[in-house]
Amino acid sequence: MSVAIVKERFSGKIGEVILGATSEQGGTRTSTVTIGGDAALPFLHFEGKVNRPVIAMEVNDIPPTWNETLTKQYGDVFNSPGAWAKQCVDDFGADLIYLKLTGADPDGENRSPEDCARVVKEVLAAVGVPLIVVGCGDSTKDNEVIAAVAEAATGENLLIGVAEQETYKTYAAAAMVHKHTLIAQSPLDINICKQLNILINEMGLPLNKIVIDPLIAGLGFGIEYAYSIMERARLGALGNDKMLAMPMFCSVGYEANRTKESNSSADENPQWGDLDDRAVLWESLTASGLMQVGASIIMMRNPAAVKVVKKNIDELMSV
Amino acid sequence: MALTGLEIYKQLPKKNCGECGVPTCLAFAMALAAGKAALDTCPYVTDAARENLESASAPPIKAIKFGNGSVMGDETVMYRHDKTFYHETTIIIQVSDALTDDEVSAKLAEINGLEFDRVGLHYSVEGVAVVNESGDAARFAKVAAAVAAGTEKSLLLISNNPEALKAAVAPLAARKPLIGEANADNYEAVVNIGKENSVPVILKADGLDALSDLVEKAVALGYKEFVLDPGTKGTAQQLADLTQLRRLSIKKKFRTFGYPVIVFTNHENPLDEIMEASVYVCKYASAIVLKTSAKAHLLPLMALKQNLYTDPQKPIQVEEKLYAIGEVTEDSPLYITTNFSLTYYSVEGEVESTKIPSYIIPVNTEGTSVLTAYAAGKYEPELIWETMQKLGVPDILKHKNVIIPGYVAVVTAKLKEISGWNVIVGPRESSGIVAFAKTLK
Numbered sequence: 001m002s003v004a005i006v007k008e009r010f011s012g013k014i015g016e017v018i019l020g021a022t023s024e025q026g027g028t029r030t031s032t033v034t035i036g037g038d039a040a041l042p043f044l045h046f047e048g049k050v051n052r053p054v055i056a057m058e059v060n061d062i063p064p065t066w067n068e069t070l071t072k073q074y075g076d077v078f079n080s081p082g083a084w085a086k087q088c089v090d091d092f093g094a095d096l097i098y099l100k101l102t103g104a105d106p107d108g109e110n111r112s113p114e115d116c117a118r119v120v121k122e123v124l125a126a127v128g129v130p131l132i133v134v135g136c137g138d139s140t141k142d143n144e145v146i147a148a149v150a151e152a153a154t155g156e157n158l159l160i161g162v163a164e165q166e167t168y169k170t171y172a173a174a175a176m177v178h179k180h181t182l183i184a185q186s187p188l189d190i191n192i193c194k195q196l197n198i199l200i201n202e203m204g205l206p207l208n209k210i211v212i213d214p215l216i217a218g219l220g221f222g223i224e225y226a227y228s229i230m231e232r233a234r235l236g237a238l239g240n241d242k243m244l245a246m247p248m249f250c251s252v253g254y255e256a257n258r259t260k261e262s263n264s265s266a267d268e269n270p271q272w273g274d275l276d277d278r279a280v281l282w283e284s285l286t287a288s289g290l291m292q293v294g295a296s297i298i299m300m301r302n303p304a305a306v307k308v309v310k311k312n313i314d315e316l317m318s319v
Numbered sequence: 320m321a322l323t324g325l326e327i328y329k330q331l332p333k334k335n336c337g338e339c340g341v342p343t344c345l346a347f348a349m350a351l352a353a354g355k356a357a358l359d360t361c362p363y364v365t366d367a368a369r370e371n372l373e374s375a376s377a378p379p380i381k382a383i384k385f386g387n388g389s390v391m392g393d394e395t396v397m398y399r400h401d402k403t404f405y406h407e408t409t410i411i412i413q414v415s416d417a418l419t420d421d422e423v424s425a426k427l428a429e430i431n432g433l434e435f436d437r438v439g440l441h442y443s444v445e446g447v448a449v450v451n452e453s454g455d456a457a458r459f460a461k462v463a464a465a466v467a468a469g470t471e472k473s474l475l476l477i478s479n480n481p482e483a484l485k486a487a488v489a490p491l492a493a494r495k496p497l498i499g500e501a502n503a504d505n506y507e508a509v510v511n512i513g514k515e516n517s518v519p520v521i522l523k524a525d526g527l528d529a530l531s532d533l534v535e536k537a538v539a540l541g542y543k544e545f546v547l548d549p550g551t552k553g554t555a556q557q558l559a560d561l562t563q564l565r566r567l568s569i570k571k572k573f574r575t576f577g578y579p580v581i582v583f584t585n586h587e588n589p590l591d592e593i594m595e596a597s598v599y600v601c602k603y604a605s606a607i608v609l610k611t612s613a614k615a616h617l618l619p620l621m622a623l624k625q626n627l628y629t630d631p632q633k634p635i636q637v638e639e640k641l642y643a644i645g646e647v648t649e650d651s652p653l654y655i656t657t658n659f660s661l662t663y664y665s666v667e668g669e670v671e672s673t674k675i676p677s678y679i680i681p682v683n684t685e686g687t688s689v690l691t692a693y694a695a696g697k698y699e700p701e702l703i704w705e706t707m708q709k710l711g712v713p714d715i716l717k718h719k720n721v722i723i724p725g726y727v728a729v730v731t732a733k734l735k736e737i738s739g740w741n742v743i744v745g746p747r748e749s750s751g752i753v754a755f756a757k758t759l760k
Contacts, residue, residue, distance in 0.1 A: 002528045003527045003528055003531045003563075003567070003573075005527070005563050005567075006563065006566040006567060006570060006571060041562075043555060043558055044558070044559060044562060045555065045559070046559055187690070217661075219619060219622055219623060219626065220437065220438065220619075220622040220626065221438075221661050221665065222626075222661050223623070223626050223627075224399070224626040224627055224629055224631070227399070227601075227626075227627060228398075228399055228400040228631055231398055231399075231400060232398075232400055235398075258748070258750050260437075260665075260668045260669075260672075261437065261618065261619070261622070266615075271434070271435055271436065271614065272435065272437075272614060272615065272618050273613055273614025273615030273616070273617075273618065274613070274614075274615040275615070276615075277589075277590065277613065277615040277616060278614075278615040278618060278619065280590060281590060281593055281594075281615070281616060281619040281620075282619050284590070284593075284594050284597075284619075285593070285594070285597045285619045285620065285622075285623050288594055288597040288598060288601070288623075289597065289601055289623055289626075289627070292598060292601040292602060293601075304590075308590050308591060308594050309594070311591060311594070312554065312591070312594045312595070312598070315553060315554040315555060315595075316554055316555050316558065316598070317555070318553065318555055319555050319556070
């Protein structure tokens with residue numbers, strides 16, 4: 001007997017967003033990245049179009065304070081953001097570079113907005129893939145940093161962020177004036193997420209220039225909250241709620257690597273086993289869980305985890 | 320096809336006795352229709368009515384129990400935000416009978432060692448599968464017996480040779496193993512072994528059409544304790560099949576597929592295998608059989624399934640009390656956090672890493688994190704001071720210094736004023752505690 005399979009009929013789909021710009025489009029990228037456009041639940045090809053999630057590997061403007069389980073996989077690149085980005089693309093297969101301008105932190109190196117813009121230019125020159133650029137996390141400083149970066153990279157269609165409820169105006173203006181795309185971040189709350197998208201859109205930034213950051217939690221530390229918020233958002237978008245229909249960005253590498261499970265050695269915690277494989281899987285499974293509920297951009301740090309996740313994506317995309 | 324509440328009501332005794340726990344028969348009928356009640360709780364239903372109602376009253380996915388307390392199935396929703404997922408994916412590690420005796424005992428020792436403690440929770444791997452890869456019935460029975468003797472975990476016995484299964488199961492029937500696999504060729508013999516020993520049976524066929532045929536033939540043998548195996552295949556197609564099995568049973572009440580689903584992984588490389596398994600933990604496997612048994616590989620997978628099966632309506636909380644970390648004295652530092660368990664255990668882990676004996680108070684914020692609690696007015700300085708007094712802190716400590724989370728630095732002045740204590744602003748993230756503690760005198 002043949003079984004009649006159940007196909008959901010959705011009226012909406014995820015909006016398509018293009019990142020980066022080639023020389024014909026006013027930028028200098030050798031290729032662009034298209035995310036979104038999905039008309040089905042994640043990886044259910046029998047139901048409708050499924051777009052491939054992409055991997056953005058993290059690069060900082062100053063050497064990172066990461067665990068050795070990560071740093072030993074990289075070459076001597078941490079003093080050169082350009083070389084670091086190039087290794088991520090050439091050796092590890094990153095689809096995008098996520099450049100975090102940690103050095104701007106007023107409590108740290110307190111680098112000037114001009115210095116930050118110079119680093120962005122350096123990374124743009126070193127790699128041909130599109131860039132995601134975010135500030136240091138100090139909202140006052142980041143206002144200046146992002147304005148300078150957006151201007152210096154006019155026309156490159158960077159994905160800049162992060163715009164929050166309190167700060168979105170500067171970011172949205174910078175994105176509009178200098179032709180970039182924007183990350184809109186809401187703290188695991190579907191209503192704030194929608195509201196922020198509406199506010200940004202009302203300022204004049206088109207919906208296809210916005211990416212949602214639902215502010216995920218890592219595996220073992222509340223990933224289930226992100227999982228359910230994202231699954232609800234995806235279902236809402238497929239149900240034709242246009243203000244939830246943007247592709248989602250997930251800071252997997254950051255969340256997974258600040259857990260004790262990704263840092264504590266087997267000597268310290270014999271019960272948890274070898275740190276290297278544990279850290280790879282902690283990051284990979286954080287990515288996996290969120291890809292199953294609609295993550296479009298996966299930010300990652302651990303090259304070995306990138307390899308595992310890319311292979312999984314290849315499998316999930318092959319029908 | 321599912322019955323409506325009113326159709327069910329017509330079949331009930333209409334006594335409104337309330338003995339089922341619902342005040343009226345009509346309300347009970349509605350609960351049955353929604354899959355939220357079981358007909359067995361009605362003491363007065365007639366046998367004729369019971370038969371009519373069976374398909375409407377049974378849960379959409381049957382609960383199958385085996386081994387040492389393992390329960391699979393009995394799920395009622397597609398998405399955890401619709402209600403919750405009930406029975407965590409059963410994780411089973413396989414042992415081949417083609418291994419030598421020494422290799423079997425080494426593998427078993429490794430499996431028995433898969434016990435993990437993290438954030439106040441304990442995770443254990445539930446089961447061991449003995450797989451008849453040797454093709455030798457006597458060897459299979461011997462390894463099954465050795466594994467059974469060497470572990471208290473639930474057992475799964477896998478062979479497509481009914482004679483081998485029969486010999487291995489008989490002496491172990493009291494352990495209530497899950498057995499398999501019954502396929503199109505051997506199902507009569509294998510299902511009968513299950514029936515004779517009262518143990519559940521895995522029905523395996525490649526693809527949904529073949530599986531549906533097999534289930535119908537197996538049910539016709541008069542047995543109902545089944546677990547479905549849709550065959551091992553590429554991850555994308557497996558995800559599609561698992562989704563269909565869940566959808567057909569939940570949304571269409573398609574009884575043929577109303578059983579838990581077990582999946583055997585495809586990958587040999589352990590990292591890829593765990594990644595593959597994580598897809599099935601998210602999407603609809605009731606049990607997964609793995610090859611790897613390394614701690615570093617299992618812990619992340621166990622964490623994922625535990626996370627996704629928590630009840631979304633109940634934030635996990637820790638008790639509001641004074642926790643002593645290490646050999647505390649009246650001079651030990653005092654940290655304040657919230658009673659959301661993830662927040663508390665992140666802080667506890669880091670405080671432990673400082674190697675400075677310390678006290679921690681998780682203030683009752685109804686299971687919310689620091690920022691959420693503060694935004695909701697549940698983390699006011701008055702409440703913090705009240706909690707400190709209630710727990711007798713002023714009598715226990717000789718000093719008057721309290722460390723508060725960096726995210727609520729704004730309460731410093733007020734807390735100082737009402738308590739008279741010196742308020743120290745700690746880091747925003749628990750990951751900053753070790754560095755912060757070095758600055759304490």
